[in-house]
Amino acid sequence: MSQSTITIVKNTDKKQKPQSKDIAFGRTFTDHMFVMDYESDKGWHEPRIVPYEPLTLDPAAMIFHYGQTVFEGMKAYRTEDDRVLLFRPDKNLERLNLSSDRLSIPPVDEEKVMEYLVELIRLEQDWVPSFEGTSLYVRPFIIGTEPSLAVAPSKTYKLMVILSPVGPYFKGGIKPVQINVEEQYTRAVKGGTGMAKTAGNYSSAYQAQAKAYKEGLADVLWLDGIEKRYIEEVGSMNIFFKIDGEVVTPALSGSILKGITRMSIIELLQKWGIPVSERRISIEELYEAYEEGKLEEAFGTGTAAVISPVGELNWLGRKMTINDGEIGSLSQKLYDTITGIQRGSVEDAYGWTVEV
Amino acid sequence: MSQSTITIVKNTDKKQKPQSKDIAFGRTFTDHMFVMDYESDKGWHEPRIVPYEPLTLDPAAMIFHYGQTVFEGMKAYRTEDDRVLLFRPDKNLERLNLSSDRLSIPPVDEEKVMEYLVELIRLEQDWVPSFEGTSLYVRPFIIGTEPSLAVAPSKTYKLMVILSPVGPYFKGGIKPVQINVEEQYTRAVKGGTGMAKTAGNYSSAYQAQAKAYKEGLADVLWLDGIEKRYIEEVGSMNIFFKIDGEVVTPALSGSILKGITRMSIIELLQKWGIPVSERRISIEELYEAYEEGKLEEAFGTGTAAVISPVGELNWLGRKMTINDGEIGSLSQKLYDTITGIQRGSVEDAYGWTVEV
Numbered sequence: 001m002s003q004s005t006i007t008i009v010k011n012t013d014k015k016q017k018p019q020s021k022d023i024a025f026g027r028t029f030t031d032h033m034f035v036m037d038y039e040s041d042k043g044w045h046e047p048r049i050v051p052y053e054p055l056t057l058d059p060a061a062m063i064f065h066y067g068q069t070v071f072e073g074m075k076a077y078r079t080e081d082d083r084v085l086l087f088r089p090d091k092n093l094e095r096l097n098l099s100s101d102r103l104s105i106p107p108v109d110e111e112k113v114m115e116y117l118v119e120l121i122r123l124e125q126d127w128v129p130s131f132e133g134t135s136l137y138v139r140p141f142i143i144g145t146e147p148s149l150a151v152a153p154s155k156t157y158k159l160m161v162i163l164s165p166v167g168p169y170f171k172g173g174i175k176p177v178q179i180n181v182e183e184q185y186t187r188a189v190k191g192g193t194g195m196a197k198t199a200g201n202y203s204s205a206y207q208a209q210a211k212a213y214k215e216g217l218a219d220v221l222w223l224d225g226i227e228k229r230y231i232e233e234v235g236s237m238n239i240f241f242k243i244d245g246e247v248v249t250p251a252l253s254g255s256i257l258k259g260i261t262r263m264s265i266i267e268l269l270q271k272w273g274i275p276v277s278e279r280r281i282s283i284e285e286l287y288e289a290y291e292e293g294k295l296e297e298a299f300g301t302g303t304a305a306v307i308s309p310v311g312e313l314n315w316l317g318r319k320m321t322i323n324d325g326e327i328g329s330l331s332q333k334l335y336d337t338i339t340g341i342q343r344g345s346v347e348d349a350y351g352w353t354v355e356v
Numbered sequence: 357m358s359q360s361t362i363t364i365v366k367n368t369d370k371k372q373k374p375q376s377k378d379i380a381f382g383r384t385f386t387d388h389m390f391v392m393d394y395e396s397d398k399g400w401h402e403p404r405i406v407p408y409e410p411l412t413l414d415p416a417a418m419i420f421h422y423g424q425t426v427f428e429g430m431k432a433y434r435t436e437d438d439r440v441l442l443f444r445p446d447k448n449l450e451r452l453n454l455s456s457d458r459l460s461i462p463p464v465d466e467e468k469v470m471e472y473l474v475e476l477i478r479l480e481q482d483w484v485p486s487f488e489g490t491s492l493y494v495r496p497f498i499i500g501t502e503p504s505l506a507v508a509p510s511k512t513y514k515l516m517v518i519l520s521p522v523g524p525y526f527k528g529g530i531k532p533v534q535i536n537v538e539e540q541y542t543r544a545v546k547g548g549t550g551m552a553k554t555a556g557n558y559s560s561a562y563q564a565q566a567k568a569y570k571e572g573l574a575d576v577l578w579l580d581g582i583e584k585r586y587i588e589e590v591g592s593m594n595i596f597f598k599i600d601g602e603v604v605t606p607a608l609s610g611s612i613l614k615g616i617t618r619m620s621i622i623e624l625l626q627k628w629g630i631p632v633s634e635r636r637i638s639i640e641e642l643y644e645a646y647e648e649g650k651l652e653e654a655f656g657t658g659t660a661a662v663i664s665p666v667g668e669l670n671w672l673g674r675k676m677t678i679n680d681g682e683i684g685s686l687s688q689k690l691y692d693t694i695t696g697i698q699r700g701s702v703e704d705a706y707g708w709t710v711e712v
Contacts, residue, residue, distance in 0.1 A: 026416065026505025033415060054412045055420075059389060059518050060382065061411075064499055067423050067555030068562070104562035139505060143420055144559070149382025149495060149520060151592055153562050162415050164505060184547055189581040191542030193560045199423030200556015203500070204549045206424070206460035206509050225545040226582050236507055 006116055008123070011051035021131030023167040025304070030127040030136075034120045034161035036108075044108055044159070047116050049123060052162065058147035062154040068144035069199045070099035073303045074260075075135040075166075076121050076356060078128045079344030084121065084356040086138075087342045089114060091260045096140060098258070099196035104153040105142055113140070114354075117161060121356045124163055133168025135342075169305040174335055176311025176325055177218035179234055181283060182208045183316060187232065187255075189225030194232075194255030202236065209235075217314060219300075225255065229282040237300035237308060238262035241286060242330055244294040247276040261301040264352065265334055274330070283315055290320040297328030306342075307335040362472055364479070367407035377487030379523040381660070386483040386492075390476045390517035392464075400464055400515065403472050405479060408518065414503035418510040424500035425555045426455035429659050430616075431491040431522075432477050432712060434484045435700030440477065440712040442494075443698045445470060447616045452496060454614070455552035460509040461498055469496070470710075473517060477712045480519055489524025491698075525661040530691055532667025532681055533574035535590055537639060538564045539672060543588065543611075545581030550588075550611030558592065565591075573670060575656075581611065585638045593656035593664060594618035597642065598686055600650040603632040617657040620708065621690055630686070639671055646676040653684030662698075663691040 011031040018028060029052050036047040062068055072092045077085050093110040100107055117138065121128075128136040140161045144154030185208040188194025193201060208220045219235035231250050233239055238259040240249045247269055252258055269276040289295045290313075298310035311325035322328075340346025341353060367387040374384060385408050392403040418424055428448045433441050449466040456463055473494065477484075484492040496517045500510030541564040544550025549557060564576045575591035587606050589595055594615040596605045603625055608614055625632040645651045646669075654666035667681035678684075696702025697709060 024506075027503070029416060029503075052415070055415050055417075056410045056412050059408070059411050059516055060385060060495075060520075062559075063555075064411075064419065064425065064497060065427055065495070065555060066558035067425070068559035069420065069423070071421055102563065103559050104566065137505070139416075139421070141420060147383070147385075149493070150380075151558055151561075152565075153559075160415055164416075186545050186547030189542050189545040189548065191540055191581065191584075192545065192548075193556070198556065198559075199419075199421060200549070200554065200560065202422035202507055203424035203459050203509075203554075204556065205507075207458065209508075210460065225547065228547075 006047045006049060006119055008049040009051060013051070017127060018129060018165050021129065021134050021167050023129070023134065023165050025166050026137065026164050028165055030124045030163040030165070032120065032123055033163070034116050036116070036159045038106055038157035038159070040155045044106070047112070049120055057145060060147040060149055062144035062146050062148060065149060066144070066151060067198070067200050068103055068105060068154055069142060070096060070103055070105060071139060071141035071197055071199070072096045074138045075303060075342070076128050076138060077135045077342045078130045081344065083344060084125050084128050085342060085344055085353040086121070086356060088260050088264065088352050089117060089354055091263065095197065095258060095260070099198055100142065102193055102196040103198055105144070105157060108159060113159070118354070118356050120161055121163065125356065127163060127165055129165045135166055137164045137166045139164065174307065174309060174327060176309040176327055178216070178312040178314065179219050179221050179310050180212040180215060180217040181313060181315040182220045182222055183228060184208070186225040187222040190254050192255060195252070195257060197257060205236070215314070221313060223283060224253070229284065230280050231283060231286065232256050234300040234310065237302035237305065240265065240299050240301060241281065241295065242297035242328065243289045244296070245275065247274060247330070248281050249276070249278055250281060251278040259301055261303060261306060261338065264338060265301055267350065268334065268337060287315060287318065287320065295320065295322055297331050298322045299331045306338050307331050362403045362405060362475055364405040365407060369407070373483060374485060374521050377485065377490050377523050379485065379490065379521050381522050382493065382520050384521055386480045386519040386521070388476065388479055389519070390472050392472070392515045394462055394513035394515070396511045400462070403468070405476055413501060416503040416505055418500035418502050418504060421505060422500070422507060423554070423556050424459055424461060424510055425498060426452060426459055426461060427495060427497035427553055427555070428452045430494045431659060431698070432484050432494060433491045433698045434486045437700065439700060440481050440484050441698060441700055441709040442477070442712060444616050444620065444708050445473065445710055447619065451553065451614060451616070455554055456498060458549055458552040459554055461500070461513060464515060469515070474710070474712050476517055477519065481712065483519060483521055485521045491522055493520045493522045495520065530663065530665060530683060532665040532683055534572070534668040534670065535575050535577050535666050536568040536571060536573040537577045537669060537671040538579065539584065540564070542581040543578040546610050548611060551608070551613060553613060561592070571670070577669060579639060580609070585640065586636050587639060587642065588612050590656040590666065593658035593661065596621065596655050596657060597637065597651065598653035598684065599645045600652070601631065603630060603686070604637050605632070605634055606637060607634040615657055617659060617662060617694065620694060621657055623706065624690065624693060643671060643674065643676065651676065651678055653687050654678045655687045662694050663687050
């Protein structure tokens with residue numbers, strides 16, 4: 001069999017699709033999934049679409065012991081005229097390989113995987129919901145599968161893609177959230193895995209998340225692991241601030257995820273002639289700007305929420321209320337533009353969307 | 357069914373046991389394994405011993421996406437008079453719960469799990485090899501199993517224990533290794549997960565490991581993530597230095613694993629009246645001691661090798677040859693004492709061993 005020819009085993013036992021827009025995130029999966037295997041001597045091989053079904057692995061499979069895994073997250077959107085669009089999926093596959101490199105996982109052929117992705121989503125296109133704010137979440141992931149307890153890279157891997165219809169991130173429109181500036185826990189550090197989309201980066205944040213929830217806050221603003229001064233990310237999103245007319249986002253320092261929404265916002269702002277800079281920004285600088293009345297807007301960015309406005313920051317008990325806790329006009333404009341492009345209602349002047 | 361009553365399903369299809377001491381690490385598994393489940397409303401329940409068999413999980417199971425998992429490693433040894441001993445397994449279970457706490461995994465009842473462990477090893481006692489230097493490696497691990505892509509702690513978990521007969525760590529007796537002092541990559545940082553035995557800490561080291569191999573070196577000496585000065589661990593072992601008659605090991609800073617061999621060595625040295633201190637030690641201090649001829653011995657410590665002498669350290673091209681590349685007398689004495697206690701040939705004055 002040719003290494004790039006995909007086989008398809010159809011699922012005859014179709015599940016019921018969600019009947020409303022209230023779909024919990026990441027709990028419903030479609031009828032099929034994509035699977036491809038890697039072995040040292042064969043490379044990536046046997047690309048196939050099969051019924052969504054449980055995975056059978058040896059209890060010694062390396063994923064369970066040493067965490068050799070990477071993933072991606074993107075969304076397929078249904079347009080008003082019933083087309084299905086992906087948003088910059090090439091950037092996701094590029095980042096998948098970047099993450100894999102850090103985790104010593106063999107790279108995939110990005111163009112071929114793009115074809116497989118499109119083929120899978122096309123087969124499952126009826127699963128792309130049409131309710132406002134909904135989409136089909138696409139989760140590619142790679143796991144090391146070799147049954148061995150040796151602390152060494154796996155010799156075998158599985159790439160899988162699963163699809164999940166998801167509801168709107170904000171029920172009833174986007175709304176600002178309150179965030180805790182985390183001083184105790186660290187998400188990532190220079191020389192670590194912070195720039196990779198790998199499992200261990202996420203569960204290591206749960207303690208800080210729980211602390212924020214206890215204080216009635218929605219999420220965590222991470223500071224750098226070295227000086228505990230420089231702002232890195234919010235929750236699992238990138239972060240932007242509008243300070244005195246300029247938009248600032250932390251520079252990619254090696255411990256920050258290279259967000260695709262982040263990248264798109266920087267490009268949009270540049271086009272619009274709005275000053276934007278990627279640089280180091282400390283929590284002290286931010287607080288100072290706040291005290292001087294110059295902190296105009298703050299928002300997290302990511303695939304899930306697109307734009308998540310920050311209404312309040314809690315830094316060691318000092319509260320910064322941003323834009324009276326309301327969504328800022330720039331945040332709203334960015335949200336409308338990007339979601340518009342994603343849904344085909346705003347012209348895609350950048351060639352960002354890929355039709356399935 | 358009572359929550360603490362273990363059920364046993366015997367495997368009728370027994371595998372062949374290793375016939376020599378040349379057993380590759382972590383590739384052969386015994387006939388049975390232990391499994392126990394966790395659900396929010398039931399707690400840990402249904403402890404059972406079942407045939408060693410593949411695990412079936414939903415592709416959305418959280419372990420594959422967000423890395424919520426912890427593990428332990430210990431060994432069962434066969435004594436000359438044919439008893440089977442575990443070495444301080446209570447400390448492993450204590451650490452399992454410490455790791456779980458960091459990863460937001462519900463704790464287990466350490467005493468009950470100890471009983472289950474002993475029951476499993478007793479059932480598999482013929483698998484404890486008797487060749488010199490061999491043992492039965494015991495790997496408890498917990499994985500988050502809930503099928504959900506929400507970035508949040510899993511509501512369900514599986515604790516499993518698998519057993520693997522292993523050969524001697526050093527073929528032909530213990531021998532010193534050459535180690536690279538890693539300057540680029542970081543293993544862990546304050547506020548991170550370095551003190552927890554969790555999957556993500558291991559695969560994140562593969563790049564640094566590969567770099568060392570390329571230079572013909574066996575392993576990596578990790579420096580702290582903040583100043584890149586203070587010594588933390590070697591590979592996945594703790595590290596000790598004998599400097600001018602005093603034994604020094606890095607203090608548990610929050611980013612260093614609380615090794616059980618480390619703990620035992622400190623206790624032995626104290627009993628023996630040999631000066632030992634847990635403190636910060638920088639690579640500069642070590643190099644200075646080396647240049648002054650005061651760096652007498654260096655060794656890694658861990659369950660796998662017990663003592664792994666360091667014959668040479670490579671710090672940015674500066675080579676430190678330790679004790680002429682030979683195993684030091686203190687390293688040898690510690691190795692002989694601990695392995696002797698583990699195998700029942702040296703009196704266990706400390707109550708460290710548990711008979712199965």
